Amino acid sequence: MDLWDFVAERREQIAFQAFQHVSLVVQSVLLATALGVALGVVCHRRAWARGLAATVSSVGLTLPALAVIAVVYGATGQGVTAAVSAVTLYALLVIWRNAVVGLSGVDGQLLEAARGLGMGATRRLLRVQLPLAWPVILSGVRVSTQMVMGIAAIAAYVTGPGLGGLIFTGLTRLGGAGALESALTGTVLVVLLALVLDLLLVLLGRATTSRGIRA
């Protein structure tokens, strides 16, 4: 069977799966960004907490995705919630670490200048620290988005929405009719959509990063 025919025949189903996949990734990354920045804000000031963030994140990222997903599924049961949890967890590891790095990288002199002008803690955070840390946080968001596009596919193996279904049904039936096409379509779409998301994030970065600190 021709790859093109395969896609044409299942156009609607594939589009739906692609939508689910992206939706899962976007929601998880959004959630992870909120959590990661919040955790970063809490952790960045103390050396031990910074160390914790770095360690947890690097250890976490070495764990095989499948194992983590299995554990999360074990804990939360199957379904979309589980997929979101697992994918969010991975994104969180990267974003948390970057948030800590970005926030603690803000020049202490500037923070003192901010205090000297009479800016309180909240104002300093919102008007000085977060905007200055934003490029670093955003690069964490980009990396994690790329990463979890793949992980979301794996999550779908256990169960869950998305293009993972195409890939794994293809792989398990390899040799059968349309199996290769199925796996190929899923993989190519994951890559393409990852590129599109990355492009969107680059544009978002341009729109949300001050001209004064753009590289």
Added chain:
Amino acid sequence: MPDSTASAGPLDGHRPDGVSGAAIDLVGVTKSYPGQGGAAVDRISLQIPAGEIVMLVGPSGCGKTTTLKMINRLIEPTSGTITIDGRDVLSLDGDELRRQIGYVIQAGGLFPHMSVATNVGIVPGMLRWEKKRIAERTDELLELVGLDPAKYRDRYPGELSGGQQQRVGVARALAADPPVLLMDEPFGAVDPITRQRLQDELLRIQDELRKTIVCVTHDFDEAVKLGDRIVVLGEGARVVQYDTPAQVLAHPADPFVEDFVGSGAALKALTLTRVGELEALQETTTARVGDAVADVVARARAVGDAAAVVLDDRGRPQRWPWLRQLQAEGDVVLDRVEDVLSVDRRATLNAALDAMLGSRYGGVVVTGKNDVYEGVLFLQTAIDAVATTRGGSGDDGPVPVAGNDEDAARALAGEGAS
């Protein structure tokens, strides 16, 4: 303390005599850090008069920055009292207090992600000024610090030179018109030439605004140039001397200060004297363009001058030719612009001497308002004048209190600040 009005009204020093600064009193102020032998700042008492520039100098680690930051409570004193305009700063909310005190640090401390205008407008914004008023104020301040608002307001700090950043830093600190300005080595990060220019500008701005400025520096020459008074601090912010620059130079309190003043105290004193203060200006023969040369020569010879200053139609010196030069040129004084060595009457004696040494006459033409000719100053008369004015106090009014003992604290506390 005489703080009967602990309400949240603004600190305000605006007074009819043009002084917008407020007096600052430190009474027995101490800062000690746990686990350290002596206190970083040990019971300092210091009276800072309204509208003056007081320079804190001393060796590294002696407690200058700590003393400064306790005034706006970036560092909380361990004990003691600080009042601004008679109000106890420890009774105010720290952030609110700091919005009423300008603070300038090395390299400006500008926020790189905010435009120049946004940086300058931060404090007015927190004070909830209207947008329009903030924009107007921002332009006014950029103008004040010598930056064209149209050109610079939308730039980012990364697009400015070090000197320009420092200027914006000063503008930002002045934004809400605070009575007090604290500066911590403000010009430490710029090259010597820019530093000179920024110092001159600060003096010009201060002429206009008359804030109370407390400025930390490790450059004694800067202290001499900028300060109405200098506090020389030793270990633990011990006040070794609190005096006018002229006094510190002429009568250093002890060998420590002498050491700190460094060599060439007399030369440094030259920067304290303005040409116009010397009363050593001499008349010399002047000529207008178009005058008959024979006349000019006759007038000059009569008083023993060998040269004449040629003025243009607005009385500004154009050149200073020898008489025989004039004679060689023709019958009337020609309209020729040469490089005449002139200094403004507000120039320091230092600058005037510099010009004299480069002049063929051993003298320099002095100009006043609108660059109009006022007279000439010769090396010998300048030296004589310095000899007679040296060490002159030039001080008026009561001498402010300073010290680290009970007496100083009592003198300050007893006196009452308002």
